[in-house]
Amino acid sequence: MxxxxxxxxxxTVPILLGVSIVAFGLMxxxxxxxxxxAAGTNTVSQEVIDTTRRQLGLDRPIWEQYGIWLQNxxxxxxxxxxxxxxxxxxxxLPRLAxxxxxxxxxxxxxxxxxxxxxxxxxxxxxxxxxxVRGLNSLLLAVPNFVIAxxxxxxxxxxxxxxxxxxxxxxxxxxxxxxxxxxxxxISLALTVSVTVSENTRAAVLEVSSQDYVMVARAxxxxxxxxxxxxxxxxxxxxxxxxxxxxxxxxxGGSILIETIFTIPGMGQYLFDSVTRRDYPVxxxxxxxxxxxxxxxxxxxxxxxxxxxxxxxxx
Amino acid sequence: xxxxAPRPRHRGQVMVAVGVAMLATLILIMILGPSIAPYSxxxxxxxxxxxxxxxxxxxxxxxxxxxLSRLIVGGRGTLTITFVAVALALTAGLIxxxxxxxxxxxxDLIIMRLLDVVFAFPxxxxxxxxxxxxxxxxxxxxxxxxxVYTPAMARVVxxxxxSIKRWDHVEAARSVGxxxxxxxxxxxxxxxxxxxxxxxxxxxxxxxxxxxxxxxLGLGPPPPDPNWGSMLAEARQFMELAPLTVIGPAVAxxxxxxxxxxLANGLREMLDVGSR
Numbered sequence: 001m002x003x004x005x006x007x008x009x010x011x012t013v014p015i016l017l018g019v020s021i022v023a024f025g026l027m028x029x030x031x032x033x034x035x036x037x038a039a040g041t042n043t044v045s046q047e048v049i050d051t052t053r054r055q056l057g058l059d060r061p062i063w064e065q066y067g068i069w070l071q072n073x074x075x076x077x078x079x080x081x082x083x084x085x086x087x088x089x090x091x092x093l094p095r096l097a098x099x100x101x102x103x104x105x106x107x108x109x110x111x112x113x114x115x116x117x118x119x120x121x122x123x124x125x126x127x128x129x130x131x132v133r134g135l136n137s138l139l140l141a142v143p144n145f146v147i148a149x150x151x152x153x154x155x156x157x158x159x160x161x162x163x164x165x166x167x168x169x170x171x172x173x174x175x176x177x178x179x180x181x182x183x184x185x186i187s188l189a190l191t192v193s194v195t196v197s198e199n200t201r202a203a204v205l206e207v208s209s210q211d212y213v214m215v216a217r218a219x220x221x222x223x224x225x226x227x228x229x230x231x232x233x234x235x236x237x238x239x240x241x242x243x244x245x246x247x248x249x250x251x252g253g254s255i256l257i258e259t260i261f262t263i264p265g266m267g268q269y270l271f272d273s274v275t276r277r278d279y280p281v282x283x284x285x286x287x288x289x290x291x292x293x294x295x296x297x298x299x300x301x302x303x304x305x306x307x308x309x310x311x312x313x314x
Numbered sequence: 315x316x317x318x319a320p321r322p323r324h325r326g327q328v329m330v331a332v333g334v335a336m337l338a339t340l341i342l343i344m345i346l347g348p349s350i351a352p353y354s355x356x357x358x359x360x361x362x363x364x365x366x367x368x369x370x371x372x373x374x375x376x377x378x379x380x381x382l383s384r385l386i387v388g389g390r391g392t393l394t395i396t397f398v399a400v401a402l403a404l405t406a407g408l409i410x411x412x413x414x415x416x417x418x419x420x421x422d423l424i425i426m427r428l429l430d431v432v433f434a435f436p437x438x439x440x441x442x443x444x445x446x447x448x449x450x451x452x453x454x455x456x457x458x459x460x461x462v463y464t465p466a467m468a469r470v471v472x473x474x475x476x477s478i479k480r481w482d483h484v485e486a487a488r489s490v491g492x493x494x495x496x497x498x499x500x501x502x503x504x505x506x507x508x509x510x511x512x513x514x515x516x517x518x519x520x521x522x523x524x525x526x527x528x529x530x531l532g533l534g535p536p537p538p539d540p541n542w543g544s545m546l547a548e549a550r551q552f553m554e555l556a557p558l559t560v561i562g563p564a565v566a567x568x569x570x571x572x573x574x575x576x577l578a579n580g581l582r583e584m585l586d587v588g589s590r
Contacts, residue, residue, distance in 0.1 A: 145527055
């Protein structure tokens with residue numbers, strides 16, 4: 001087991017290196033000069049440009065710049081925001097916590113909703129199956145930012161007293177915080193729930209045709225017992241891992257959802273930084289989120305191998 | 315079992331027919347564009363932020379432009395970007411996937427590891443970062459989306475090629491002296507076409523999402539050209555004054571992505587992809 005974890009992590013290292021090169025290169029390939037963006041204005045004297053260039057280490061060869069940047073990133077220094085002149089990490093971490101909470105809530109919502117519809121569609125078949133699959137096609141076609149806009153519209157028109165834009169920090173009021181994230185989490189969850197639902201359906205159908213389920217049925221066990229003890233337990237394992245793999249989609253969606261519901265998370269931070277052309281922040285967010293997604297995928301693989309003895313990674 | 319056996323192929327054909335009809339509607343609107351729009355998309359009228367009326371079926375925006383006309387003309391922009399970008403991603407994916415899968419060995423290893431790097435980024439996040447770095451123009455938008463979806467395309471091309479290249483008819487072609495390039499193109503690729511079709515359709519749906527979402531965030535093609543994403547963003551801004559203006563762009567976006575999802579699901583059932 002330990003060997004497998006180490007191998008899996010070792011395979012991730014070159015990809016992480018590649019990701020860091022892309023994140024670094026993206027912001028160095030900017031049209032216009034990085035120095036001008038850093039100085040914050042277009043009308044600076046040549047002297048200031050030279051000083052800034054030296055300060056940022058831009059006068060060195062590009063591979064050396066990358067080396068320094070990577071070393072700093074590894075020691076937890078993602079540079080300084082152009083806009084606020086504060087370290088990117090110190091601004092990013094509290095927002096990352098907010099996004100993590102939103103993503104977790106959305107993931108759980110998607111899991112609960114998708115598993116229910118998927119199970120219903122596989123067990124009840126017929127009309128229910130058709131209804132669920134139709135609903136899934138429709139949900140897949142409605143992008144999360146359209147859902148969020150419609151939710152905002154409906155609540156704004158019919159329940160104007162409910163402040164849907166009032167984000168409550170967790171430290172101030174934990175319950176109020178969860179309530180304030182409920183609608184954003186639902187808008188984020190619906191698209192992902194389709195993947196969960198389809199995988200649940202497939203998994204339940206597969207498990208239903210296994211011999212042990214037939215034996216259980218032949219023994220005369222109650223349908224309820226079979227459902228609880230055999231079907232759900234065995235079908236849900238792959239489904240949970242699939243939900244874990246949806247993290248990238250959830251993180252991408254959170255950019256839109258946080259902007260629409262004005263939630264001070266990483267997504268809104270990215271949006272603000274893009275409008276402000278705050279490149280170190282964009283770079284930091286790209287690096288951090290891809291690393292999180294990659295590590296999450298490793299975690300999912302390991303968890304999957306742990307529950308399913310047939311899986312092995314040599 | 316008293317139920318009659320399901321006929322997935324038949325159901326798939328029906329879905330594909332519906333999908334093709336929806337696609338034809340979209341393409342027709344895209345081609346006819348300005349000539350069927352009741353007004354010029356940039357013509358203003360004194361009635362700004364009106365709800366639907368007889369003169370303006372979908373209402374007007376904040377400076378009195380007709381929303382239906384903007385929706386029709388905006389569709390042209392959104393769909394052109396989508397089609398061109400996916401065509402590029404498909405071409406790149408075909409070249410990379412076929413090369414990687416057919417040649418195998420070290421070439422395969424290098425290509426796939428490089429694509430893994432692009433694949434590691436959350437799609438939408440990478441798209442935002444690239445557009446932010448390059449600047450939001452139509453050309454950059456197309457390029458970004460092509461880059462972002464190439465790895466997914468290449469993987470779908472590569473997977474079936476890996477097994478098809480070992481089939482007997484390939485060996486037969488080789489034994490009568492057909493060149494490797496011709497084998498890959500004429501004897502391997504055609505056998506792999508079903509999953510590629512399904513995946514292309516799904517990526518078209520995803521691209522509709524990415525294009526409109528980027529424009530929704532203000533990273534789409536620059537104004538004054540209308541497009542669905544920025545129209546929805548504007549409608550959201552003036553929601554209290556004219557709530558119904560949200561409907562037009564929202565329905566258009568959903569219709570376009572639904573088209574490709576129906577098409578993908580239909581093709582999947584009709585061609586029996588992924589049920590082996």
